[in-house]
Amino acid sequence: MPRTTDDLIRDRERLLGPNVATFYNEPVHIVKGEGVWLWDADGRKYLDCYNNVPHVGHCNPRVVEAIYKQASTLNTHTRYLHDTILDYVERLTATMHASLDTAIMTCTGSEANDIALRMSEATTGKRGIISTDATYHGNTALVSQLSRSNIPSVGFGLDQYFRFVEAPDSYRNPDPDGSLFAEAVLEHIHELEKSGIGFGALVICPYFLNEGFPEYKDGWLKPVSDVVKKAGGLLICDEVQSGFGRTGTHFWAHEKMGVVPDIVTLGKPMANGHPVGGVVTTRDIMKEFRSGFRYFNTFGGNPVSCSAAMAVLDELEEKDLVSNALTVGLHARKRLDELKSRHIAIGDVRGSGLIFGAEMVLDRESMEPASDFTDRVINAMRHRGIIHSKLGRHKNTLKIRPPMPFSIENADLLFDTLDEVLAETPVST
Secondary structure (H helix, E strand, O other): OOOOHHHHHHHHHHHHOOOOOOOOOOOOOEEEEEEOEEEEOOOOEEEEOOOOOOOOOEOOHHHHHHHHHHHOOOOOOOOOOOHHHHHHHHHHHOOOOOOOOEEEEEOOHHHHHHHHHHHHHHHHOOOEEEEEOOOOOOOOOOHHHHOHHHOOOOOOOHHHHEEEEOOOEOOOEOOOOOHHHHHHHHHHHHHHHHHOOOEEEEEEOOOOOOOOOOOOOOOOOHHHHHHHHHOOOEEEEEOOOOOOOOOOOOOOHHHHOOOOOOEEEEOHHHHEOEOOEEEEEOHHHHHHHHHHOOOOOOOOOOHHHHHHHHHHHHHHHHOOHHHHHHHHHHHHHHHHHHHHHHOOOEEEEEEEOOEEEEEEEEEOOOOEEOHHHHHHHHHHHHHOOEEOEEEOOOOOEEEEOOOOOOOHHHHHHHHHHHHHHHHHOOOOO
């Protein structure tokens, strides 16, 4: 007999160990996906407003066909020659600044960020890394040091090399031109240099998604980029969540924020759920890394993965999904503004393209975070067939980040349901 929900939860702990994360107070047992929809084991349908991994839609036919076709022909590693990895890297790098013209293919974003940090040491000869204090970039021993919200209890002494600046917050601590953020980074650069560790790199998501995607004008990152490069460090932009057209205005969020990174890291949505990640950088940085490290990844860049990733680019282009992200995002912003005018728990709304959300507060004047209320809203939405989550320093910002085919009709269903839930959910208990 199939496992019940209780069976699944019990067996997860028995077979996978304790503290394996699930979403929602009552976890969802998903058995099928198609486009922007998910179905559970009882046949209930859910609108997926959260998952960026199936970037061009769950079980996208073009991607499925590409995987099937290549898997039925050949799959091997990159110590044998094959065209697919070269064709993909050439097409991928063509979407970026001309200086970003080489890449390493990996299986995950964690691997990609791990390589990026090693590239920084290989290029600068220094180990000091700066990031924000409310982010996440992966879970290798090295990269996990970047996550203040989940500080590893065992870190092999690596924590000495990391410094953290306060995450940007356009709602509580406005920084309209980015100068305050740049000054904070500069202070840590000076401290790292004085300590003898030296400054190697600044690592950021260029749209600060885990930090709550603060509302700043295009080009906001240029001051901090200037500071980093003047100090001789590298700017690493983690585009795992923000890339591939999600902002609607640009293909890459770093373009939107006005910078040309030294390294771009990629993952999750790159091949629509097939395990693919990547590191894009300059020819000079790649040469330093390849000379300083012997790196090989058995599965990274295999023909099947590259075929899946190529199919994602095809789908984005042929369906004009970046334009769709912009159109639906503008509509979503109007709907959120309208909800804010009627629900006092919404303190702020923000977003671009198919990244949007609302920050929940107990009181607009004090801006006190309504974290518990946000949990109740998310769980109530789940019971009404809408899947989304939360993020930010206070875990009080709705994180809405649906697959790219998400439509205006899907958005209206989301916000009509959210309107009902906000009206029925008490702000305090």
